[in-house]
Amino acid sequence: MNLLKSAGLTNYILYFIIYLIVINLIGIFIMYIDKRRAMYGRWRIPEKTLIIVALLGGSIGCMFGMKFFRHKTQKIKFVLGYPTILIAETILIVYFLVKY
Numbered sequence: 001m002n003l004l005k006s007a008g009l010t011n012y013i014l015y016f017i018i019y020l021i022v023i024n025l026i027g028i029f030i031m032y033i034d035k036r037r038a039m040y041g042r043w044r045i046p047e048k049t050l051i052i053v054a055l056l057g058g059s060i061g062c063m064f065g066m067k068f069f070r071h072k073t074q075k076i077k078f079v080l081g082y083p084t085i086l087i088a089e090t091i092l093i094v095y096f097l098v099k100y
Helices: 002-006 011-039 047-069 082-099
Strands: none
Touching: 011 047, 047 082
C-alpha cells in the first residue's frame, strides 16, 4: 500500500481498483457458473443478473467469461451489450479522473 501512496494514488482510487478487480472476478465466475448450469440443464442465472454485474463495473470480466467459456456468444444483447457498457464505463471513469 505504501508503494501505491508514494505513486500518488489516494485511498479512494485504491479501493476503486480493488472493487473493479473483485467485480470482474465475479463477472467471470457467474459466466462460468451459468455455462455449467446450461450444460447440465439446471437452474440458470437470470440474464438480468449478468447485465447488472456488467453495469456495476464487471463488463471486462463478463466479456472475458463470455469468450473463454463460449457462453452467450450468439445473443446480440451480450455480444453488443457488454462492449457498449465497457465503453460507457470507460468514458465515465476518464471524465471523473479528468474532472477531479
